[in-house]
Amino acid sequence: MTVFEPSNPDYATEVRLRFRQQPYNLAIGAEITDVRPGQVEMVLPARADLIQHNGYFHGGLIAGLADIAGGFAGWSLVAADQGMLTIEYKLNIVAPGQGHRLRAVGDVISRGRSIIVTRIDVFGEKNGQDNLCATALQTLKVMTLPPELQGAQTAG
Amino acid sequence: MTVFEPSNPDYATEVRLRFRQQPYNLAIGAEITDVRPGQVEMVLPARADLIQHNGYFHGGLIAGLADIAGGFAGWSLVAADQGMLTIEYKLNIVAPGQGHRLRAVGDVISRGRSIIVTRIDVFGEKNGQDNLCATALQTLKVMTLPPELQGAQTAG
Amino acid sequence: MTVFEPSNPDYATEVRLRFRQQPYNLAIGAEITDVRPGQVEMVLPARADLIQHNGYFHGGLIAGLADIAGGFAGWSLVAADQGMLTIEYKLNIVAPGQGHRLRAVGDVISRGRSIIVTRIDVFGEKNGQDNLCATALQTLKVMTLPPELQGAQTAG
Amino acid sequence: MTVFEPSNPDYATEVRLRFRQQPYNLAIGAEITDVRPGQVEMVLPARADLIQHNGYFHGGLIAGLADIAGGFAGWSLVAADQGMLTIEYKLNIVAPGQGHRLRAVGDVISRGRSIIVTRIDVFGEKNGQDNLCATALQTLKVMTLPPELQGAQTAG
Numbered sequence: 065m066t067v068f069e070p071s072n073p074d075y076a077t078e079v080r081l082r083f084r085q086q087p088y089n090l091a092i093g094a095e096i097t098d099v100r101p102g103q104v105e106m107v108l109p110a111r112a113d114l115i116q117h118n119g120y121f122h123g124g125l126i127a128g129l130a131d132i133a134g135g136f137a138g139w140s141l142v143a144a145d146q147g148m149l150t151i152e153y154k155l156n157i158v159a160p161g162q163g164h165r166l167r168a169v170g171d172v173i174s175r176g177r178s179i180i181v182t183r184i185d186v187f188g189e190k191n192g193q194d195n196l197c198a199t200a201l202q203t204l205k206v207m208t209l210p211p212e213l214q215g216a217q218t219a220g
Numbered sequence: 221m222t223v224f225e226p227s228n229p230d231y232a233t234e235v236r237l238r239f240r241q242q243p244y245n246l247a248i249g250a251e252i253t254d255v256r257p258g259q260v261e262m263v264l265p266a267r268a269d270l271i272q273h274n275g276y277f278h279g280g281l282i283a284g285l286a287d288i289a290g291g292f293a294g295w296s297l298v299a300a301d302q303g304m305l306t307i308e309y310k311l312n313i314v315a316p317g318q319g320h321r322l323r324a325v326g327d328v329i330s331r332g333r334s335i336i337v338t339r340i341d342v343f344g345e346k347n348g349q350d351n352l353c354a355t356a357l358q359t360l361k362v363m364t365l366p367p368e369l370q371g372a373q374t375a376g
Numbered sequence: 377m378t379v380f381e382p383s384n385p386d387y388a389t390e391v392r393l394r395f396r397q398q399p400y401n402l403a404i405g406a407e408i409t410d411v412r413p414g415q416v417e418m419v420l421p422a423r424a425d426l427i428q429h430n431g432y433f434h435g436g437l438i439a440g441l442a443d444i445a446g447g448f449a450g451w452s453l454v455a456a457d458q459g460m461l462t463i464e465y466k467l468n469i470v471a472p473g474q475g476h477r478l479r480a481v482g483d484v485i486s487r488g489r490s491i492i493v494t495r496i497d498v499f500g501e502k503n504g505q506d507n508l509c510a511t512a513l514q515t516l517k518v519m520t521l522p523p524e525l526q527g528a529q530t531a532g
Numbered sequence: 533m534t535v536f537e538p539s540n541p542d543y544a545t546e547v548r549l550r551f552r553q554q555p556y557n558l559a560i561g562a563e564i565t566d567v568r569p570g571q572v573e574m575v576l577p578a579r580a581d582l583i584q585h586n587g588y589f590h591g592g593l594i595a596g597l598a599d600i601a602g603g604f605a606g607w608s609l610v611a612a613d614q615g616m617l618t619i620e621y622k623l624n625i626v627a628p629g630q631g632h633r634l635r636a637v638g639d640v641i642s643r644g645r646s647i648i649v650t651r652i653d654v655f656g657e658k659n660g661q662d663n664l665c666a667t668a669l670q671t672l673k674v675m676t677l678p679p680e681l682q683g684a685q686t687a688g
């Protein structure tokens with residue numbers, strides 16, 4: 065894994081704050097469990113309304129979690145007045161997402177001035193075992209935050 | 221657009237039933253508005269817990285809706301004892317998803333014996349205007365349903 | 377199809393010139409057959425060293441042709457001092473690429489200030505029939521050309 | 533990295549034979565440098581007709597090399613009467629492909645009975661340094677070879 069130098073020394077606080085500002089993240093019950101420069105780990109505990117009739121996590125949640133984990137992995141590297149926009153991603157579902165929770169790890173694999181590329185693996189945790197259920201490749205755009213959203217981390 | 225012949229004459233009933241069997245679909249409030257052979261249209265009305273702090277639909281919902289619309293477009297073409305598995309998709313977010321609802325149209329563009337490929341466009345509807353917010357390309361696998369799930373449409 | 381207004385009135389000359397500047401394009405024998413604002417059509421005639429042992433065009437050529445067709449569709453819309461970089465694309469091979477030539481049509485589906493998204497269909501032409509063999513979704517970045525490459529169309 | 537058990541004990545011979553049967557691979561000058569169960573490494577030396585006017589490898593070659601490396605990584609795991617079909621892949625170009633040769637490493641990340649998913653990294657080698665220029669995520673379909681193509685490795 066490449067070692068990245070964050071542009072914002074408060075990157076971890078910033079990532080956690082930005083995460084909480086998105087109602088969808090909280091609505092599905094996602095949590096950030098680790099933030100490092102260029103890497104974010106998240107979990108999504110199972111819940112009755114998040115699963116399909118067969119007990120598997122719905123693909124929309126797997127995709128959403130992957131998108132968030134990759135997006136914040138990118139966000140951890142940019143300056144305090146910058147944020148991330150998802151341009152696109154591709155997701156392979158390789159197994160049903162099942163277990164007591166999903167775990168996603170997003171890693172930056174290329175950091176450009178305006179474009180960041182991440183790779184995300186999503187696992188289902190079941191009986192103490194971690195099974196890969198999806199893997200994604202994501203392209204992010206670095207954007208300058210509008211003034212009213214900058215410096216938000218000081219209010220976190 | 222290619223014109224497809226459905227394998228199951230009750231394809232529309234089948235698609236609507238399978239859709240209702242997935243709690244996630246109902247939890248987010250998605251609805252099927254049209255089913256044709258190889259094409260499914262869906263909508264997702266805006267709701268406070270589905271949006272981000274800026275009022276846009278979260279990307280995870282756009283992806284989930286695209287995945288469903290494409291998946292059921294494929295499902296409309298297969299036999300009564302068959303179903304669809306999403307192998308993978310790629311989604312480009314081209315504009316924020318905003319407005320009073322999202323609308324997704326999934327179209328089959330290639331129908332093989334074991335692999336179906338679909339294209340999905342997602343629009344935000346705002347002030348009577350339809351704006352493309354995302355487009356996706358999806359690969360589906362045709363699977364034979366386990367016996368306990370077959371013929372389910374008669375019980376719908 | 378969206379109708380686009382080109383930024384450069386000489387867009388067609390520019391596209392054809394840029395195409396000829398890439399030795400690979402000429403080496404494989406690709407030709408541009410049509411240029412419109414936001415749309416480029418190309419063909420690649422069959423040749424012994426471009427095919428596999430079964431007589432099909434190799435996937436690398438299908439991908440390369442798709443990439444070029446989409447890239448120049450984007451290039452047709454930008455200013456004279458701008459060019460295109462391929463950020464990424466996803467390609468579905470839906471049938472073997474066979475026949476006396478491949479034909480690719482690239483269409484811009486979203487035009488941003490810095491990001492352009494295109495869709496490309498590739499067909500095999502055989503016995504007067506056009507068969508879809510691949511479809512792609514591509515993300516391009518608008519870049520400012522270095523001074524020594526600008527205004528190149530006047531030297532074409 | 534997952535450790536895979538090959539279905540065919542002669543997997544390495546088989547992969548090298550299948551590679552040589554594709555005229556395109558030889559035409560561009562690609563070579564297989566390593567074959568392991570679930571992993572294939574390839575190189576593509578620079579050549580005047582393979583590069584663009586700026587001296588970079590053309591994107592079509594990077595894609596083609598990635599496709600081959602992933603495809604044969606999958607092929608290394610299947611039975612002697614089976615082969616690989618590329619269903620689709622997504623490729624991010626993260627830097628220009630430059631140097632005296634390209635090197636691609638394809639790795640199987642998920643092995644199903646009918647679907648295999650691979651990840652491929654492509655590097656440009658320049659002045660003894662290895663620079664990531666592209667990364668891809670690929671979906672392969674396991675197919676049964678037609679009788680006339682089976683057992684071909686004994687004829688290699």
